[in-house]
Amino acid sequence: MIKLHHLNKSRSKRIIWLLEELNVKYEVAAYQRDPATFLAPPELKSVHPLGKSPILEDDGMIIAESGAITEYLIDKYADGLFAPQRGTKEYVEYSQWMHFAESSAILPLLLKIFVEKDGAETNFLAGYADMETAKVLRFFDDSLEGRRYLVADQLSGADIMMSFIVELVKNNGEFDKYKNIAVYAQQLASHPAFIQADSIELQAEA
Structure with missing residues (x-):
């Protein structure tokens, strides 16, 4: 098992x-x-x-x-x-989101968490984390415009991977800044x- x-x-x-x-x-x-x-x-x-x-x-x-x-x-x-057919345009899009979740998207969000937990004043890191977080979340939010899911209008592994990013946005109380992510969160949460x-x-x- x-x-x-x-x-x-x-x-x-x-x-x-x-x-x-x-x-x-x-x-x-x-x-x-x-x-x-x-x-x-x-x-x-x-x-x-x-x-x-x-x-x-x-x-x-x-x-x-x-x-x-x-x-x-x-x-x-x-x-x-839960995944498009390999060799298709949709699969390439799917693969990019799968990797985005644990690379470009997660790094600045984790940096923000670490900076806050440390509590020390920084010369560079806090500002960088804020700037990069805003950039990746705006990209994510814009990509969701008019979409229920990230790829091919159906639930896939890309949505499941990105759900952790959605959870961090929710925990940070930032759904009001990213309306498409907020709607997307409701869509994901509708699945039994x-x-x-x-x-x-x-x-x-x-």
């Missing part, structure tokens, strides 16, 4: 959502962040040397990195759903599997 090593308040929530969409049997091994440091517990290092989440176990393999996990699950279990993933995550934190 598939086993997902899930850390609370982490990117692995979107893997729970994907597993629910795929309707496959799986189990969740839940881990809690240290309340003082907000770091993952050392037990995760016994699963993967980086000690991060998500980590997926399937068919004797241990797979790290949420983008790789998403691609693996879709390739193996989706039966043609998304709602179920929320419920499973809450249970894992209990």
